[in-house]
Amino acid sequence: MTETIVEMRHITKRFPGIIANDDINLSICKGEIFALLGENGAGKSTLMSMLFGLYEPDQGEFLVRGQQVKIDSPNQAVALDIGMVHQHFQLVSNFTVTENIIMGVETSKRRLGIFPTVDLKNSEKKVAALSEQYGLEVDPRAVIEDLQISERQRVEILKMLYRNAEILIFDEPTAVLTPQEIQFLLQIIRNLRDNGKTVILITHKLDEIKQVADRCAILNRGRLIAVRDVSQTSTQEMARLMVGHDIAFTLDKKPAQFGEEILRVDSLTVENEEKYEAIRQVSFSVHRGEIYALAGVAGNGQVELADAISGLLPVKSGHIYLKQTDITQESVRARNLRGLSYIPEDRQSVGLILDFTLQDNLVLKRYFQPGFRKGQRIKLERWQSYARRLSQVYDIRSANGIQTVVRSMSGGNQQKAIIAREIDQDSDLQIYVQPTRGLDIGAITSIREKLIQERDHGKAILLISLELDEIMACADTIGVLYHGSLQTEARAGELDMETVGAYMMGAQHE
Amino acid sequence: MNTMIIDGLSYALPLLIIACGGIFSERSGVTNLALEGFLGFGAFTGSLFVALTSSWFSNGSTVPMYLAFLFAMLGGGFYALLFALLCIKFRANQVIAGVVINILSVALTGFLTSQINSSVFGEASNKFQLGVSPRWTVPGLSQIPVLGAVFTKFYPFEILIVILVIFINYLLYKTRFGMHLRAAGDNPQAVDTAGISVAKVRFTAVVIAGMLAGLGGMCYAYSISTNFSPSIYFGAGYLAIAAMIFGNWKLMPTLAACLIFGLARSGAYQLVGYLKLSSNYTNLALAIPYVLTLLLLIFFSKTNRAPRALGEIYDKSKR
Numbered sequence: 083m084t085e086t087i088v089e090m091r092h093i094t095k096r097f098p099g100i101i102a103n104d105d106i107n108l109s110i111c112k113g114e115i116f117a118l119l120g121e122n123g124a125g126k127s128t129l130m131s132m133l134f135g136l137y138e139p140d141q142g143e144f145l146v147r148g149q150q151v152k153i154d155s156p157n158q159a160v161a162l163d164i165g166m167v168h169q170h171f172q173l174v175s176n177f178t179v180t181e182n183i184i185m186g187v188e189t190s191k192r193r194l195g196i197f198p199t200v201d202l203k204n205s206e207k208k209v210a211a212l213s214e215q216y217g218l219e220v221d222p223r224a225v226i227e228d229l230q231i232s233e234r235q236r237v238e239i240l241k242m243l244y245r246n247a248e249i250l251i252f253d254e255p256t257a258v259l260t261p262q263e264i265q266f267l268l269q270i271i272r273n274l275r276d277n278g279k280t281v282i283l284i285t286h287k288l289d290e291i292k293q294v295a296d297r298c299a300i301l302n303r304g305r306l307i308a309v310r311d312v313s314q315t316s317t318q319e320m321a322r323l324m325v326g327h328d329i330a331f332t333l334d335k336k337p338a339q340f341g342e343e344i345l346r347v348d349s350l351t352v353e354n355e356e357k358y359e360a361i362r363q364v365s366f367s368v369h370r371g372e373i374y375a376l377a378g379v380a381g382n383g384q385v386e387l388a389d390a391i392s393g394l395l396p397v398k399s400g401h402i403y404l405k406q407t408d409i410t411q412e413s414v415r416a417r418n419l420r421g422l423s424y425i426p427e428d429r430q431s432v433g434l435i436l437d438f439t440l441q442d443n444l445v446l447k448r449y450f451q452p453g454f455r456k457g458q459r460i461k462l463e464r465w466q467s468y469a470r471r472l473s474q475v476y477d478i479r480s481a482n483g484i485q486t487v488v489r490s491m492s493g494g495n496q497q498k499a500i501i502a503r504e505i506d507q508d509s510d511l512q513i514y515v516q517p518t519r520g521l522d523i524g525a526i527t528s529i530r531e532k533l534i535q536e537r538d539h540g541k542a543i544l545l546i547s548l549e550l551d552e553i554m555a556c557a558d559t560i561g562v563l564y565h566g567s568l569q570t571e572a573r574a575g576e577l578d579m580e581t582v583g584a585y586m587m588g589a590q591h592e
Numbered sequence: 593m594n595t596m597i598i599d600g601l602s603y604a605l606p607l608l609i610i611a612c613g614g615i616f617s618e619r620s621g622v623t624n625l626a627l628e629g630f631l632g633f634g635a636f637t638g639s640l641f642v643a644l645t646s647s648w649f650s651n652g653s654t655v656p657m658y659l660a661f662l663f664a665m666l667g668g669g670f671y672a673l674l675f676a677l678l679c680i681k682f683r684a685n686q687v688i689a690g691v692v693i694n695i696l697s698v699a700l701t702g703f704l705t706s707q708i709n710s711s712v713f714g715e716a717s718n719k720f721q722l723g724v725s726p727r728w729t730v731p732g733l734s735q736i737p738v739l740g741a742v743f744t745k746f747y748p749f750e751i752l753i754v755i756l757v758i759f760i761n762y763l764l765y766k767t768r769f770g771m772h773l774r775a776a777g778d779n780p781q782a783v784d785t786a787g788i789s790v791a792k793v794r795f796t797a798v799v800i801a802g803m804l805a806g807l808g809g810m811c812y813a814y815s816i817s818t819n820f821s822p823s824i825y826f827g828a829g830y831l832a833i834a835a836m837i838f839g840n841w842k843l844m845p846t847l848a849a850c851l852i853f854g855l856a857r858s859g860a861y862q863l864v865g866y867l868k869l870s871s872n873y874t875n876l877a878l879a880i881p882y883v884l885t886l887l888l889l890i891f892f893s894k895t896n897r898a899p900r901a902l903g904e905i906y907d908k909s910k911r
């Protein structure tokens with residue numbers, strides 16, 4: 083084996099109520115792509131945040147290039163040539179690309195011999211040169227808020243390179259990208275390695291690891307389970323190690339039993355906040371016992387459609403019928419009570435109140451109902467027993483039970499909480515938007531199974547997803563949205579993946 | 593017309609420098625309602641200096657005035673330290689801390705002024721008498737029609753403020769400190785991961801805010817009343833906040849807002865005089881800038897964007 087660049091010895095980190103990392107021993111070689119695999123909440127981010135100096139380990143030590151080091155701030159990490167792209171980007175939105183990149187390491191020149199002035203011109207040149215060298219296309223003068231997510235990510239990468247980082251940590255970099263962008267990023271990561279950098283890639287997507295990683299370490303509930311050579315390990319085995327048991331890659335699904343019509347959308351046109359018609363003249367209906375899946379590339383009106391049906395966005399023209407009643411003008415609560423559940427795409431800002439406890443989030447659609455209150459007073463015992471029951475039935479894990487603040491829970495468990503709350507409404511119509519985004523395989527499988535189970539209980543399911551394999555795995559009927567219109571609609575058996583993909587890119591219906 | 597411009601400028605420029613204080617503080621992410629308190633305490637410190645040292649200087653010397661400006665800045669900055677401690681070190685709610693700082697400033701300066709007057713000078717007064725500021729006119733330039741008024745009978749502090757504002761523009765937009773300050777008001781986490789202390793940046797910003805507001809207060813003490821008294825708290829701090837918001841937390845638009853307020857006020861005065869209305873109406877005229885503020889805010893608040901992290905207490909551990 084080649085030279086070791088980072089070594090971890092007995093690293094342990096505890097958070098209140100949980101051991102995030104339990105006695106981890108690892109060594110990472112210079113010039114490799116080292117993947118860190120694990121379910122949500124396995125402790126991947128925590129481990130790497132310690133290497134980057136954001137947290138300090140409770141026990142254990144780090145060795146960088148053979149030297150024992152104490153990394154107690156990001157500054158220290160940068161001095162050791164360690165860089166990190168966080169799950170949430172750390173960019174100043176009203177600054178330019180260059181200003182963001184140089185912040186903290188600016189060079190100044192003196193104007194009129196006295197006034198030190200940040201030397202933007204030269205920095206811009208340096209940034210342009212770096213972005214050329216690594217194929218990280220981005221305009222050094224663009225302002226961050228005008229950039230797409232993938233471009234912002236490139237800025238984060240340039241930020242590390244500008245500081246001469248040799249060890250680059252990526253925390254779930256592909257979670258926010260489209261499939262094309264993911265391929266582009268993986269190529270960048272290969273470029274980085276070929277330029278002699280060491281890359282640590284945190285992810286829970288097995289195919290990405292297969293594509294780029296040299297070795298991979300698997301974490302489960304804070305413990306290091308195994309370190310494997312990627313080329314000699316099958317995807318199945320990695321999945322098994324990650325989840326801790328065997329999982330099925332295909333879903334068990336009986337043929338659908340269509341019942342009466344539950345949702346009918348009739349010539350619906352919806353404007354988004356910029357007054358642009360995001361949905362144009364869309365009509366379709368969903369029946370009991372049916373999973374109606376809407377496919378489409380991001381930004382083709384999916385979110386607006388779901389928001390309009392659930393009542394978050396006003397309708398410009400057209401009608402929405404729920405069980406034959408026109409609900410186009412009804413309030414959100416009226417629709418909920420009539421039998422509509424909504425699992426929104428943006429689970430953190432629409433689906434949950436992050437600074438509330440799990441308990442309070444779980445009763446959000448119940449607290450006003452009889453049984454949950456006595457006059458204007460809330461019945462706290464009822465809230466507690468209800469929340470406890472839901473978190474048990476839906477296996478929601480958290481550090482302090484139902485009193486955990488939701489912000490501190492892992493993404494998978496946050497999503498489970500929303501799904502628990504919404505399914506427990508026993509609504510006839512359930513709308514799921516990107517229900518498995520950012521989750522690990524274990525959670526994905528269990529959510530998809532849940533969906534099918536609800537269908538079999540006679541619910542109507544509207545599933546909106548950007549992931550084609552999710553559409554193909556779950557749908558009974560498939561519709562494709564393109565530029566706000568319904569491009570095609572057919573029974574799931576009548577369409578194959580390539581055809582749906584072609585419609586998603588705008589191919590016409592003959 | 594000339595008087596309107598002359599008075600308008602002498603009112604608008606101190607307002608601008610106070611608003612600049614607000615910009616420093618708020619662009620760094622600290623909500624600042626305490627400008628009124630800062631300016632009062634600054635003016636108090638400067639005036640106290642003049643009162644204590646009046647015997648050192650010959651009658652009519654302008655040296656005490658310039659020193660008073662310096663001491664007003666020191667006093668305002670010192671008082672702002674208290675606000676910075678509350679907001680940044682002790683993580684107090686910034687709105688409440690601001691209000692408390694204002695109330696405390698009125699009480700403290702009023703009390704101290706009376707106390708010092710009676711114990712040091714042996715007289716019962718709630719004022720410190722100041723000298724009269726000279727006013728300058730540029731020969732030639734002042735003869736230009738309309739625009740000439742800008743160069744006519746202006747206070748020395750107006751030049752000082754113009755120079756300072758140019759320097760502030762440089763400081764905020766061209767230096768490392770300015771970059772860090774603006775970044776701290778948008779995304780403090782990013783500043784932190786870049787290895788810069790958010791607390792230090794904000795602390796400095798708030799102290800600068802106190803210095804600038806203190807200077808502005810001293811200017812008003814010299815221009816409006818030629819003494820220091822509790823009437824220094826006539827709301828300029830709040831008006832400066834309005835100008836800053838109306839100016840979208842940017843220097844040039846804030847300058848424009850201050851000019852509008854200044855001209856509206858002097859114009860209203862002129863109108864009252866021109867229509868030969870009784871002095872009762874002067875009070876009404878005084879309210880015009882405030883009413884104007886309200887109207888402007890209603891129309892412009894939609895397009896305005898506050899610094900993203902404004903009022904957010906920075907917590908390292910929050911994910």
Ligand SMILES: Nc1ncnc2c1ncn2[C@@H]1O[C@H](COP(=O)(O)OP(=O)(O)O)[C@@H](O)[C@H]1O
Pocket residue numbers: 097098100101102120121122123124125126127128129481490491492909911
């Ligand atoms: N700042 C924190 N305070 C309390 N608990 C935390 C904190 N950060 C992470 N955790 C907990 O530690 C565990 C591991 O989290 P994390 O490292 O983010 O997992 P991963 O990145 O593998 O999804 C989770 O259970 C999470 O809830």
Ligand SMILES: [Mg+2]
Pocket residue numbers: 123126127128169253254
């Ligand atoms: Mg993570």
